[in-house]
Amino acid sequence: MGSGVETLIETVEHLVKNGEKVGVLKVRLYRPLSTKHLLDExxxxxxxxxxLDRTKEPSATxxxxYQDIITALMEDDSKYNAMPQVLAGRYGLSSKEFTPAMAKAVFDNGSGKKKGTLQLA
Structure with a gap:
């Protein structure tokens, strides 16, 4: 969602050309988040x-x-034999630039070189 997704898209295009199995899903409408559309994609x-969130909620769980994605996956767990691992990250706090190197680090952290990693922004 927002400014970081363009950096992620460019990074994904580069990684896919080099044989990585990664993707990005751009959230266009948030709250109400459409669970059906999310799971379909x-x-x-x-x-x-x-x-990836661009907000910090110090008093929140x-x-x-992230909370909405977890809820969506838990409400309809029929899609997967095993629930995907869901990680949380932040980018761009205090208007910091989000670079392709940072985006790649997110993929590397999330995948541990596992296949089928997807980033949401």
């Missing part, structure tokens, strides 16, 4: 999802988009 092959 997630490939069955996804094993790890990293949700987790950041807002």
């Amino acid at each position: 997630l490939p069955d092959s996804v094993t790890t999802i990293t949700v 987790a950041d807002p988009l």
